Amino acid sequence: MAATTTHFPSQKAPCGRAAAGDHHIESDDDGLSFDDVRFSCGCRETRHTYHDGCIHVRTVRHDGKVLRDERSTEHEAFEV
Template sequence: MVGEDTHFRERAPCGWFVRCIRHREDDAAGLLVDDVAYECGCRQVWHEFHDGSVRIRTVRHDGKVLVDEHSADHEA
């Protein structure tokens, strides 16, 4: 997998406008990782897996989980 980092400014999940780093990786076989780390400590992670399912997790800098979803989550 080849990774790529991008630096920019954006509104974080907490509402602050801060610098951040986006790290993206793709294995060309269906796995995609998009991870954004904000200067304030917030974090947003998006994974697309080989089976097509997607996991999204957003955590505010104080540790509060704002979003934690997985498209493959279901009751057995």
């Protein structure tokens, strides 16, 4: 599984603030991938794609409020 983490100096976080953070990506050759963004304010965005084609997208604000929590199956149309 290949993994990379990139730091970014400022990007709009889910709470609306401009915040620095880290973007972490992991993937394998069979379709599994994790795409996580963590902001310095505490907000987090994740997109996980599994081997069977299912996708889970979750956005959590720094105070813990879940702004988005969606799952799809390989048979559903899913836009992010």
